[in-house]
Amino acid sequence: MQKNILIVDDDLRLRELLKDYLTEKKLDVYVCDDFDSAREIIQYFIFDLIILDRMMPTGDGIKLVSTIKQINTTPVIMLTAMGEDINKIEGLKIGADDYVSKPFEPEELYLRIMNLLNLYKNSNNEITNISFGDYIFNIPKLELKKNQEIIYLTEGENNLLLKTRVIGHSLKLDKFNFIERDSFKGKILSIGRLIEEKGYIYIFSAIKQIIAHYPDVTLDVYGEGPLEKDLSDYIKNNNLHNNIFLRGFLEHKKLLNSFCDYDLFISHPIEMDHIAEAFHMGNMEAMASGLPVITTDCGGVPFVVKDNAIVCRQMSIEDIVKSIEKLLTDKILFNKMSVKSRKYIEDNFSHEIIVKKWREVFDEK
Numbered sequence: 001m002q003k004n005i006l007i008v009d010d011d012l013r014l015r016e017l018l019k020d021y022l023t024e025k026k027l028d029v030y031v032c033d034d035f036d037s038a039r040e041i042i043q044y045f046i047f048d049l050i051i052l053d054r055m056m057p058t059g060d061g062i063k064l065v066s067t068i069k070q071i072n073t074t075p076v077i078m079l080t081a082m083g084e085d086i087n088k089i090e091g092l093k094i095g096a097d098d099y100v101s102k103p104f105e106p107e108e109l110y111l112r113i114m115n116l117l118n119l120y121k122n123s124n125n126e127i128t129n130i131s132f133g134d135y136i137f138n139i140p141k142l143e144l145k146k147n148q149e150i151i152y153l154t155e156g157e158n159n160l161l162l163k164t165r166v167i168g169h170s171l172k173l174d175k176f177n178f179i180e181r182d183s184f185k186g187k188i189l190s191i192g193r194l195i196e197e198k199g200y201i202y203i204f205s206a207i208k209q210i211i212a213h214y215p216d217v218t219l220d221v222y223g224e225g226p227l228e229k230d231l232s233d234y235i236k237n238n239n240l241h242n243n244i245f246l247r248g249f250l251e252h253k254k255l256l257n258s259f260c261d262y263d264l265f266i267s268h269p270i271e272m273d274h275i276a277e278a279f280h281m282g283n284m285e286a287m288a289s290g291l292p293v294i295t296t297d298c299g300g301v302p303f304v305v306k307d308n309a310i311v312c313r314q315m316s317i318e319d320i321v322k323s324i325e326k327l328l329t330d331k332i333l334f335n336k337m338s339v340k341s342r343k344y345i346e347d348n349f350s351h352e353i354i355v356k357k358w359r360e361v362f363d364e365k
Contacts (some may be wrong), residue, residue: 002028003048003117004307004340008038008064009079010056017049021106027113035059039067040326041333046307047074048120049113052096054080062094069095075116141237146229149179168304169281170354171345175253176288177260181338184327186217186273189262189291191255191282191337196226196247199268199315200255203232206320211243214328219244220262222255260287264327269298270314276362277301283309287341292334307343 005022008014010033019029030047032038035058042050050068054061075097092099098112137144142158143229144151188207192198200221207219221231221244228246234245250258253359259265265286269277274298283293283305293309295301302311310326312319327334 001143002026004028004030005113006029006038006041006050007060008033008056009034009053010034010058011053012126018106018109022110022113025110028336028340030332035061035064038064040322042068042074048259049116050074051109051113052076052078054078055057061205062090062096065094065096071315071360073120075120075357077116078296079104079113142289143270155163155167168349168354169284170351171284171288171349172351173346175256177257178288178290178342179260179338180290180335180342181263181292182335184263184292184329184334186214188217188219188263188264188324189222189259189286190266191222192267193223194221194227194231196227197270197272198223198225199270200227200231201234202270202317203266203268203320204231204238204240204318207240207325208240208322209317209321211240213325215243217324217328219245219247219266220247222247222250222258224249253319256285256289259286259291262291264324265291266292266294266320266324267310268296268314268320270296271298279304284345288345288349290338292327292337293341294320294327310337310342313325 007015007018007029009018009031012033015031016034019031022029030041032041035056038050038052052061052064056347060102061078065078068074070077074103076095077098077100078096079100079102081102087249099114100109129249142153188199190203194200203219209216210217229297232246235241235246265283267280269280271277278300279297280301283295283301285294287305287308294312295305295309296314298314305311310323310325327337335364
């Protein structure tokens with residue numbers, strides 16, 4: 001699978017040169033020209049490596065390195081002018097993994113990129129946490145937590161959890177009509193039971209804010225449930241009848257075919273006292289169809305979609321609004337999500353892949 005690289009630099013000529021060169025080297029390159037944009041992007045997506053200019057008009061690269069390392073362990077290469085040894089030391093102390101001094105040869109940068117990717121490869125591919133409901137089991141530490149409180153386990157209980165393997169559901173890809181989306185035209189789809197834990201009230205509230213600036217945006221919801229009257233009343237009372245439509249039940253095969261009519265899929269599962277979403281098949285089916293997905297950090301959802309969907313905080317209307325606006329205005333990101341999500345499903349959840357995983361389980365002695 002291609003590695004995803006983010007380049008942050010205000011020099012247009014350098015950005016284009018590096019993007020062309022690294023793309024030829026089979027890397028998937030995304031670029032931005034200021035720290036504010038970069039800070040927003042890394043809140044939504046995990047890159048395999050980030051190339052960052054040390055100093056730009058909009059900010060100091062060292063501060064951005066600190067932000068990146070607080071979120072994840074993505075390796076960072078900083079670009080700096082010759083002779084800035086003190087700045088190099090500051091950057092390395094805060095977490096930068098390597099430095100390249102300008103001017104430099106693209107091949108030198110490429111070799112440093114590959115060295116870091118190879119160095120991080122093993123650690124990034126290992127599963128360090130298993131999440132189920134309110135519980136998180138840290139494999140390296142052999143530590144189980146419930147709502148951040150440590151639960152002490154016996155050696156036998158640890159060994160049992162270590163045998164846990166996440167396999168997931170399979171998707172028969174020939175049932176999905178994949179369409180590469182190149183721009184967001186405003187048609188949003190959501191599917192699921194009309195119940196509290198699906199978080200529809202937060203989605204509806206976000207749409208109410210979105211249409212103040214994008215009046216043509218629409219949301220179709222397929223599903224039935226006990227909250228249908230309450231949600232209908234919300235639509236009526238907030239004058240959203242031209243933007244939000246409760247479509248009721250639709251047979252599964254017809255539902256899959258309808259994915260072709262939409263630009264974006266949104267779900268907003270929230271954790272309740274008695275339940276937390278573990279997988280969310282709707283997200284995965286949408287991704288198989290090439291629909292970019294916005295979802296939440298509920299239960300096992302973020303561990304399933306990884307960096308192939310935008311993951312919002314639960315019950316955060318603000319996060320939903322920002323995510324939709326980002327995809328409305330950034331065509332490159334929108335297209336990348338469409339292509340990348342389909343590839344992710346092919347590589348991890350196709351019928352053949354899941355069958356192979358189960359065979360490995362049964363073949364273990």
